[in-house]
Amino acid sequence: MRMKVVSVTAATIVATCAAGCLESPEAPHEVVVYSSVDEIFARPIAQQFKNETGIQVRLVPDTEETKSTGLLNRLMAEKARPQADVFWSGDPVRAAILKSRDISEPYRSPQADGLPVRYSDPQGHWAGFSARARVLIYNTSLVPETERPTSVMDLLDSRFRGSACLANPLFGTTSMHAAALFQVLGEVNAREFFTRFIENGGTIVSSNGEVRRRVAAGDFAIGITDTDDFNVALRERKPVGIVYPDHDGIGTLVIPNAAVLIAGAPNPEGGKRFIDFLLSPETEEALAHSAAAQMPVRSGIPIPAYVRSLTEITPMQVDYDKLADELERLSNGFLREWVTRHSR
């Protein structure tokens, strides 16, 4: 009897492990998409693609929130024989890093025709669409209307002494913002910005989501985050306000999504179809109406009232293609030292 029990248990274990090994290989009617866009926004788009084309999307989402070693590392490690067909990046810098490491393949989608060229790679390695912006978020209970900030430089102002926060500038969109500030302000002024931020009692927190949470909770009066983060706080009726900074100055950093075709992808045709879908006006409209509240980079796309049009803001003039190099230099130098020195 005992032998029977042991045999059945052993057979069950072997069968379970075997079931784990025997995955079905990627079928031609499937496309594998790695995405650094938050799953809550990416999954509905993937579902819509499936509804329209019948092609199943195997989505592998990532998030800066976990502080894990994310999908970009996976794409680099898989370079010799990739599993992904498409990388849907939440910002163009990660897409440019893939390009610099020969992980992406140029693809000029017919859907890219209406998209502004300044938000796409000149060689076609990535194409930018629906954008977020880097904005100031402030707690309306702590900041009276008369003291409302207007510029990122207000983080250095004595009225926000000890009550401003910024996500770790080595990760996520904050890293891109830091690189952009160095590009636009110049080395000396950008360094001074970060130095004075700390001198004014500013705090480095883990992510943009954390900036949103802690400003909304009143732990900080002001911070810098992304428009989608702000929109979550707004939908939750938190006491927060938004400022698209530096309207009359250096402008607001606009962060388009970027669609990247992976070199040597197992299903390049499926990947191209997914990229075509991402770059379509319909997807831009869907992302504008979603909780992400993203701004279409095309003109003439209908948007809800709570979404700003790109024409209403002053975009920061940056060379997106060069930001990745700038960021690499800063991550190995100033920013790394700054973060290490000023994290407790």
Added chain:
Amino acid sequence: MISPAVLEQPGHWRSLGLVSVLLIVISPTLPLLLQAFDWSWSAFSFGRDFVAAILRSVIVAAGASLCALGLGFPCGLVAGLYRFPARRLMLAALAVPLLMPAFLWAIGLSMLRIELGLSRNGFLSGASGSIWSFAALATPLVVFAVLVAVRLLPGTAIDAARLAGGERAVLRYAGYAALPAGVTACLLGGILSLSDPGPGQILGFSGVATQILISFSALYDFELAAQQGLVTAAIVLLAASPLIWLVARHLTLALLPREVRLMEPRSSRTADWAGPALFGVTLLMALLAPVAGLAQPVLSELWLDSVVTTVARTGGNTLFYSAVAGLVATASAVPLAICATRVASLRASLLAGLLLILVLPPAVGALGTVLMASEAPVWLDPIFRSRFTVAAVLGLRLTAIPTVVLMRAIGSAPASWALAGALHGVPLLTYLRRVLAPFLAGPIFMSIALVALVATADITTVLLLQPPGQDSLSIALFTVMANAPESMVASLCLAYLLLGCLVIGALMFLMSLKGRLPRVGR
């Protein structure tokens, strides 16, 4: 025919077996470690910042270990020796933190601090907050390691201690006997904290894990990250070597066969209030405080639909990854424990080797496997790119946990059993099947359960290795965190906790069946 006496005799097979299995256990990390050795070490910066980061991390790890030992040891001791009201329920509740990624607990503490209106620089932030987060996860490890160690004590020895000096003598004897297991578990808990940057990122503490994360996720420099991991491991092993040697020497018991009537917990008037009080304090620290912070937003809205959809999509994978990780870790630990248990120097070497694997960030093993997979032919994908791969890499990294439990268990098996078997011509396999396996059934079951729970909390390995579309519940939870409404995140967290409680309840029920499995729940 091989005699069971070999199990009690020295021999080269022990070192050979140990090295062979350790090579398998360390295999996922090898590609990156080899690259690290290949890379120019002159480029590695032993600057003041890196050394300071290691020191800060060691201080936090030591703090978390001491807290876990201080709280977990008495809880494990009392729960092992005595029955008291709600004992099973509290033990089950204490297993819940094992399921939780430390990052989530840190968010809970951070939100609790804001709710309580405490200062940003107070004890719930920075290094002290990180110590709390890590201690919350290390404490259950100590409790269960001590519990198993106490429950494997001979009933005759407990009776003798009771006759000689009453309950004080029993506590002294059991405490002394369980201390090596408790210290090893708290060491494991502390060392796990060294490779986890999550709580530090949330609570404003920058340790060596943050430095390694920067190398991975900001510089995309795998080799540098692996080198930093290796240097950290070397320093930590050097610092911990006296302790490793000490616990390795005392991890076994010299018993006679007639002593192996395992003790049974008994009722005590003092334990009736002391047990719940001890567990109450521990549960408050390890479970209730972080959950209070996390669950508060759910009061505004419960996202039942999202919870059901997410659990339905990821529940099967989560169970598969956890259960198979438990099996793989325990299957690796059994030969390791058999090879090492009877020789103190091998026990110490084994502990050192396993701790080294734990100090390395999980990404080293996961990315190493991804690198192997991308170079391997397609027909090897079932080995390198399947759900089994995820579970195996998870399990191999956590082999240290079942090894400690099983070394203690095998160390409690009287040597004269094997010698008597040899004298009567019993073949080794029959001895293993009829004598050792039933004796180890309880600790093996406990090992599988502990690894399964800890593996459930892993994010990095699953994120980097999951076959596309095969994510786990913890991954789903974290990938919606950044931009989902707080009430939705809280709903998912609560669902995760409730599912964990259900699994733990089922495990406790199984473990109490028939008395063949460890009787921790009875």
